[in-house]
Each structure stands twice: as C-alpha cells, then as structure tokens.
Amino acid sequence: MKLEKILNKSLRLCKLQVRYQHNQPVQNVNQARVSMPSCDFVPKPYQGISAEAAKTVRQYNINPALFTFYKNPVFIYKGHMQWLWDTNGKRYLDCFGGIVTISAGHCHPAVVGAAEKQLNDLWHTTNIYLHPTLHQYASELVAKLPGDLKVVYFTNSGSEANDLAMFMARMYTGTFEIIGLRNAYHGASPYLMGLTALGTWRYNVPTGFGIHQTMNPDPYRGVWGGSHCRDSPVQTTRTCDCPADKCLATDLYIDQLQDVLSYSMPKGRAGCFFAESMQGVGGTVQFTKGYLKRAFEMIREKGGLCISDEVQTGFGRTGTHFWGFEGHDVIPDIVTMAKGMGNGFPLAAVVTTPAVAKKMSEALHFNTFGGNPLSCAVGSAVLKVIEEENLQKNCHVIGTYFLTELAKLRDEFEVVGDVRGKGLMIGVEMVTDKESKTPLPAEHFANIWERTKDLGVLLGKGGFFGNVLRIKPPMCITKADVDFTLDVIRQSLVGYEKGIKSN
Numbered sequence: 001m002k003l004e005k006i007l008n009k010s011l012r013l014c015k016l017q018v019r020y021q022h023n024q025p026v027q028n029v030n031q032a033r034v035s036m037p038s039c040d041f042v043p044k045p046y047q048g049i050s051a052e053a054a055k056t057v058r059q060y061n062i063n064p065a066l067f068t069f070y071k072n073p074v075f076i077y078k079g080h081m082q083w084l085w086d087t088n089g090k091r092y093l094d095c096f097g098g099i100v101t102i103s104a105g106h107c108h109p110a111v112v113g114a115a116e117k118q119l120n121d122l123w124h125t126t127n128i129y130l131h132p133t134l135h136q137y138a139s140e141l142v143a144k145l146p147g148d149l150k151v152v153y154f155t156n157s158g159s160e161a162n163d164l165a166m167f168m169a170r171m172y173t174g175t176f177e178i179i180g181l182r183n184a185y186h187g188a189s190p191y192l193m194g195l196t197a198l199g200t201w202r203y204n205v206p207t208g209f210g211i212h213q214t215m216n217p218d219p220y221r222g223v224w225g226g227s228h229c230r231d232s233p234v235q236t237t238r239t240c241d242c243p244a245d246k247c248l249a250t251d252l253y254i255d256q257l258q259d260v261l262s263y264s265m266p267k268g269r270a271g272c273f274f275a276e277s278m279q280g281v282g283g284t285v286q287f288t289k290g291y292l293k294r295a296f297e298m299i300r301e302k303g304g305l306c307i308s309d310e311v312q313t314g315f316g317r318t319g320t321h322f323w324g325f326e327g328h329d330v331i332p333d334i335v336t337m338a339k340g341m342g343n344g345f346p347l348a349a350v351v352t353t354p355a356v357a358k359k360m361s362e363a364l365h366f367n368t369f370g371g372n373p374l375s376c377a378v379g380s381a382v383l384k385v386i387e388e389e390n391l392q393k394n395c396h397v398i399g400t401y402f403l404t405e406l407a408k409l410r411d412e413f414e415v416v417g418d419v420r421g422k423g424l425m426i427g428v429e430m431v432t433d434k435e436s437k438t439p440l441p442a443e444h445f446a447n448i449w450e451r452t453k454d455l456g457v458l459l460g461k462g463g464f465f466g467n468v469l470r471i472k473p474p475m476c477i478t479k480a481d482v483d484f485t486l487d488v489i490r491q492s493l494v495g496y497e498k499g500i501k502s503n
Helices: 003-013 051-061 109-121 134-142 158-173 248-264 291-301 324-328 353-364 374-388 391-412 442-454 480-503
Strands: 078-079 083-086 093-095 150-153 178-181 210-215 273-275 305-309 334-337 349-354 418-421 427-432 460-462 469-473
Touching: 078 178, 093 480, 109 324, 109 374, 134 150, 134 349, 134 374, 150 158, 150 353, 158 178, 158 273, 158 305, 158 349, 158 353, 178 248, 210 248, 248 291, 273 291, 273 427, 291 305, 291 324, 391 418, 391 427, 391 480, 427 442
Parallel strands: 178 210, 178 273, 273 305, 305 334
Antiparallel strands: 078 083, 083 093, 150 349, 334 349, 418 427, 427 469, 460 469
16 A cells, blocks of 8 residues: 555656756766757656655565666656656766667667557567568568578577577587686576676576586786787787787687687587677677687587677677677677667577578477567668668767777776777776776775766676676767767766875
8 A cells, every 4th residue: 555655646746747957067066067968859748657656666566686777776767869868857878778779779760660650550460470570671680691691580688599599509519518708698597597607697506507618818807918909999008918910818718718628528529609799798898809710710620609699799889890790700600689689679589590590490499579570670670770870880980989088088097997899889997006907896986987877977887896887878879979978987087086085
C-alpha cells in the first residue's frame, strides 16, 4: 500500500508542467560557466512517475544487482540525437551512448519512421513464413562483410550471439576447448561467464568448462609494450624498445598464446579463439600491433576457428573501418554483433561462412524473436543512416580530434595516466600518478565523474579497476560537442586537484 500511495502521489504531482532549461549555461560547484552547444529540439514537459517513486520501485521490485550510475542518479526521460533530458528538463550530452549502443542518435527520425511504418504493417510473425524485412535486411547486412561471411543468424542480444558463436565453433571443429583473452567481456550468461575474464562479472559457481585465457596484449598495463605498440592516434607514454615499424612486444604475447596451446589444449588444438577488436568493458584496451593477425594464423594452423566480437566496435565506430577486425587486417570465421546494430533496439546477430552454417543444419535451430519484422526494419534504417550521414567518417574525424585533445589533458594532469582508442571508441585511464600507474581509488574517481555529470556530460566507466572513463557517444556528435566535453573534463580535473590540495 505504501508503494501504491507513493506512485499515485507521484503521478498527480507530475501532471504539473515543468519549465524546461533550454540552451542555458551549466554551472559547476565553483560557479564557473561552461557553454553547452545549442540544440533546437525542445522536449514536451514530463508527466509521469517521480524520481522518489522510481527509487522505491527500484528498491523493492527490480533486480537488486542492477547498479545505478552516480551518487545522485540522473532520471532520464527523453532523447534526441546526442542529447538526453532528465525529468526536470536538464539537458545532458550523452557521451556513453547507452553503453555504446546508440549509433545513429537517440530517436533518429529516419529510424523512428522505419519502426513506425513497420508497426503499422507487421509487428511479428514466425520466420517459418517468408516476410520482406528479414530477407531485405539480411542481404544488406552481409554486403557489409568481407570474404565468405554470408550467412546470418539473428538474435536479440550480444550475449545470445556470443553463446551461439561458441556453440558453432565447438560443433564445427569437434574440439571443445576455447581460448580467450584476460580482461575480456563477452557477456554474463552462465554459458559465457567463463569466457568473460573480469572477476567482477563472475559468480562463485562452476563455469568456464573448456575455456582458457591467455595473457592480454595490453601496451599500457601489460608486461610488454609501450609507445610504438598500438593502432591509435595517441600512444601511451610508457617507454618502449620497439622500433616504429615493428612491435617486438607482440612476439612475446604470441609466445604466451603458444604456451596455452601447448600445455592446455588437447594435442595443441583449440576449437576457437575469441576476441574483441578492442576491449570495451575492460577499459577500451587496444592490443599490440599485429597481435590479432598472428593469433588468428596460429589458431587456424591448429584447426580452430577465429571469432570476432564486434558488439561494441562494429558499424563504423572505430572510424577507419566498418568493422573493428578490419583494422587488424583479418577476416574472422564468425562475427558477432549487437548494440549499435539496432541503435538501442534489441537486435543482434551471428554471421558466419556457409561451411560453418552447414554443420549447424544437422539439427533444428530456431529463434522466436530473432529477425522479426520490426527489428529488421530498424536495422535496415540504421545501416542507411550510417551510410547517408557519413557517420563512419564522422567517427574517424571527430574521434581523432577528440583523442589528440584528450592527450593534452593527459600531459597536463598527473591523474590522467593514459588516453587510447580509435574513432569514437575512447578510454581515459585515471591513476594516482603516472610513474606507479596505481589505479585512482573509487571515491576519487567518483569525484571527477560526478563533476562531469553535474556539468552536463554523461560518461561511462569501466576497466578492471573501474578507473577508466569510457567515451563512446552517438556517432553523430560534432566538434562543438567535443570541445564542450573537453572543457567539462578539464574543469572536473581542476576541481578535483583543488580539492586534493585543500585537504
């Protein structure tokens, strides 16, 4: 009864219209003014459940393990392109893109229009019948992939896609053992928990049978690597013995992979090697140059398949290529994708070769909602927007500018240990000092992170230590948005340093 009263009161109170802030300067705790780029879109006044009531519902009726960003959580109700509004009308620049999921932009008119049209035609029917959108979208999607990657299995989420990819590899090769990378995240389902090599995402239950992790080829925190070792506009400041044209660290990490094959695999064989093109949840970690290509070659020599997890790095986000794996000069045997694929709509897929797909036809395989008419109409519209609005190029141009300017902040502030990434897949690692690279403690990181939110920019966080600012905005952001974000991050760092000195 208490919850019901709170909800009813909330709905009555929220019928009062809120006066919205529009293109107003945002103030930080020191009253310094930051110019937020203008936006012509004005949302309608919010009418609905109050923040107080929402917190009550979250406390009693929603998954208790579902964490909330920020000490004072934002209560978002409206999105438009790169912008979000809370229920009080405050506007935020979304630099996390719904966890690297908004590609075209929040509520992009073309995507909304495609969804509305399909809603009026056909929401859903089983795929044992023919319907137009499934076949149109499948042909458009495989046209974006190189080589013999021509057969699509539609699913609803990245975890579901990665589950299926693991199963495919084991079925096709007849080898149960799988190799992944430490610090990788591929999902948290019971089947995938063993492949995800981040202890914070794993429960104390039997998992990971047949899965082995090799050393992560990280030029910043890894055993080897440094300033010549990654494919990024910005290199780590860590010293490196590698010449500019060859990454010697890759040789050493490949030796580690060979050790896993030799000591842990039956007769040195692996069913597959599973890797992100750039580690997302792990903190936007890039591999040493040439590592992925050599790893793929080694696995294939042993009869295994190579799987690229493009859930976060696909659809042009890395800028130079449509798929992250293309930046490594490889063609996988299986590709998984989700997130930006549907611009926030539940849509994912596994794409593989006819040979692998043929093995999977030995038994029935079916997905009730995967490839339904509505999701395929949305996916097709997203592909069209990415192409027509040159969003991949925007990722490259704007992302490169973003990274080079963030590198200046790294050089200015002791707590900024590393800046890395490609396109609009960016990470900023925070440390106590550059020499030790000790991860910035959670309460200190939160101090900076909260300031950026209060100033109007929403950033993600990640990495094994939770000390990496994850910057993965909608792919439509502008240079003015980047300048605003840089200003906000800088002010947050200045405020943090002043607070440390005063204490």
